[in-house]
Amino acid sequence: MSGEARTPGSPQRGGGTGPDRPGGDRRDAQGRERGAARARGAGQRSESAPSQRAKVTDPARNVAFDVLQEVASSDAYANLVLPPLLRVRGIRGRDAAFATELAYGTLRLRGRYDAIVSRCVDRPLDQVDPNVLDLLRLGAHQLLGMRVAQHAAVSETVGLARARAGAGSAQFVNAVLRKISRSTLEEWLEVISADAPDDVTRLAITQSHPVWIARAMREALVGTGRSADDLAELLEADNTAPRVTLVARPGLVSRERLAGEVTHDVRGDATTAPGRWAPTALVLSGSDPAAIPAVRHGAAGVQDEGSQLVTLAFAAVPTLPSVPELPTAGAGTGATAGDLPDGAANPDERWLDLCAGPGGKAALLASLAGEQGARIVANEVAPHRARLVEQALAAVPADAVERVQVGDGRRVGVEEPGAYDRVLVDAPCTGLGALRRRPESRWRRTPGDVATLTTLQRELLGSALDAVRPGGVVGYVTCSPHLAETQLVVKDVLAGRDDVEVLDAAAAVRQVAGDDIPLADRTDVQLWPHVHGTDAMHLTLLRRRA
Ligand SMILES: C[S@@+](CC[C@H](N)C(=O)[O-])C[C@H]1O[C@@H](n2cnc3c(N)ncnc32)[C@H](O)[C@@H]1O
Numbered sequence: 326m327s328g329e330a331r332t333p334g335s336p337q338r339g340g341g342t343g344p345d346r347p348g349g350d351r352r353d354a355q356g357r358e359r360g361a362a363r364a365r366g367a368g369q370r371s372e373s374a375p376s377q378r379a380k381v382t383d384p385a386r387n388v389a390f391d392v393l394q395e396v397a398s399s400d401a402y403a404n405l406v407l408p409p410l411l412r413v414r415g416i417r418g419r420d421a422a423f424a425t426e427l428a429y430g431t432l433r434l435r436g437r438y439d440a441i442v443s444r445c446v447d448r449p450l451d452q453v454d455p456n457v458l459d460l461l462r463l464g465a466h467q468l469l470g471m472r473v474a475q476h477a478a479v480s481e482t483v484g485l486a487r488a489r490a491g492a493g494s495a496q497f498v499n500a501v502l503r504k505i506s507r508s509t510l511e512e513w514l515e516v517i518s519a520d521a522p523d524d525v526t527r528l529a530i531t532q533s534h535p536v537w538i539a540r541a542m543r544e545a546l547v548g549t550g551r552s553a554d555d556l557a558e559l560l561e562a563d564n565t566a567p568r569v570t571l572v573a574r575p576g577l578v579s580r581e582r583l584a585g586e587v588t589h590d591v592r593g594d595a596t597t598a599p600g601r602w603a604p605t606a607l608v609l610s611g612s613d614p615a616a617i618p619a620v621r622h623g624a625a626g627v628q629d630e631g632s633q634l635v636t637l638a639f640a641a642v643p644t645l646p647s648v649p650e651l652p653t654a655g656a657g658t659g660a661t662a663g664d665l666p667d668g669a670a671n672p673d674e675r676w677l678d679l680c681a682g683p684g685g686k687a688a689l690l691a692s693l694a695g696e697q698g699a700r701i702v703a704n705e706v707a708p709h710r711a712r713l714v715e716q717a718l719a720a721v722p723a724d725a726v727e728r729v730q731v732g733d734g735r736r737v738g739v740e741e742p743g744a745y746d747r748v749l750v751d752a753p754c755t756g757l758g759a760l761r762r763r764p765e766s767r768w769r770r771t772p773g774d775v776a777t778l779t780t781l782q783r784e785l786l787g788s789a790l791d792a793v794r795p796g797g798v799v800g801y802v803t804c805s806p807h808l809a810e811t812q813l814v815v816k817d818v819l820a821g822r823d824d825v826e827v828l829d830a831a832a833a834v835r836q837v838a839g840d841d842i843p844l845a846d847r848t849d850v851q852l853w854p855h856v857h858g859t860d861a862m863h864l865t866l867l868r869r870r871a
Pocket residue numbers: 632679680681682683684685686687704705706707710732733734735751752753754
């Protein structure tokens with residue numbers, strides 16, 4: 326593993342201002358910077374014509390490289406960029422699966438591969454041409470993370486380098502990949518962790534996470550009643566592609582019927598299995614969800630099982646009447662409408678989803694509301710995301726949806742005080758609990774995001790508590806386990822008010838998932854990918870004192 330490859334010529338930086346950079350400031354319809362992406366590719370392409378490039382390089386590797394470039398230069402999301410590229414280029418089946426694993430796996434494991442590549446080159450990585458670095462990462466993933474034969478991994482990536490970055494770069498890629506291929510993954514992991522100053526840094530490097538995220542995860546594990554020893558398993562789970570999980574929306578389609586549709590209506594070898602925790606969840610393999618009629622019509626959707634579980638638990642916990650003389654002080658979560666004195670009013674018919682876009686939880690909530698004679702208002706600040714909510718609600722009976730509105734959730738508490746029986750705050754968050762499904766996001770997030778988001782989260786939760794009537798229920802949900810976004814937000818908001826009681830969310834989740842679900846001895850709930858197979862969703866349940 327000794328010896329370093331010399332980088333070719335003077336590196337051309339993506340997004341630079343050299344003469345090779347065409348139209349650097351052009352943006353596409355979505356506002357993504359397109360010129361920079363082209364500059365990274367076009368400025369360093371070989372002389373071969375596009376038709377020749379297509380012949381000499383493999384379409385799946387080409388598309389994976391394009392995804393990496395878009396992600397790097399336009400801040401694009403890989404899972405939004407890849408599917409249309411595959412469609413337009415007619416890449417299907419095994420080739421599409423290969424391209425997907427190559428692109429997503431390379432993005433997830435970028436930190437690990439950079440540590441390895443840096444041992445094989447003669448200069449700091451920030452002085453290696455970004456296009457070439459992407460090619461090296463792609464090659465490293467084929468060699469160390471996929472079951473690609475060594476000669477194919479090297480020669481195909483070198484071919485891609487020749488076509489997309491020129492002959493000099495191809496030689497360099499060849500030299501570096503040959504060095505990488507001389508050791509196994511296990512040997513490389515030992516090498517790159519040798520200088521780590523502590524265990525968390527070692528795990529961060531080997532499991533390809535920024536160190537600050539690994540530290541936050543460790544704190545979250547310990548702070549929610551799990552062991553710090555879970556960290557390795559958790560970080561590994563973040564690097565594993567999640568299974569596709571469907572939600573069968575109650576009253577619209579049963580889980581059994583949904584499974585039947587997969588068996589009867591979808592060609593190929595698609596299979597399903599019930600989810601582990603949520604009675605609405607169905608795990609799908611071997612099929613594109615869009616091929617399933619119930620998904621196309623909106624009776625079902627793609628939704629992480631953790632998201633389903635927290636939504637079902639939120640909807641199941643009872644509200645209490647707001648009549649002052651009723652004995653509500655000290656009432657636990659076990660109270661039901663049946664415990665109320667005759668004639669006490671306990672409406673549970675107007676629900677608010679405060680941060681609804683793109684509408685996964687709103688659609689599940691609305692289908693539950695429809696079954697119970699309630700209706701929802703779905704609020705979302707971003708107009709384009711509000712339109713997605715409308716689409717997600719398409720199959721829900723009209724009388725279960727009062728309206729979809731565009732608005733700042735922080736204003737709702739002031740504008741409509743006490744107007745709702747239930748309010749869900751599925752807060753904008755860092756998404757650190759869903760790293761496995763957003764391959765690039767761990768490299769984009771910064772500790773500064775946490776501070777910005779927690780201010781917003783506190784304001785949204787405060788607004789929700791004002792918008793719910795006395796006796797009504799508020800659910801606070803994040804797809805991040807970061808303690809600052811979960812426990813500390815709730816603590817801060819509750820410190821400023823005496824009209825809120827904390828409910829037993831763990832009991833509510835057990836009511837839905839069964840007693841077997843492993844939960845810490847706490848009232849709030851933290852799910853984990855390595856324990857529950859879900860995203861790391863957090864749920865706190867609160868009730869306005871009646
Ligand atoms: C975690 S996502 C919600 C996911 C959604 N509940 C679902 O299950 O599909 C948070 C949403 O909050 C929205 N948001 C951010 N700031 C907001 C605000 N001030 N008021 C309302 N919504 C906001 C974001 O645009 C984003 O769509």
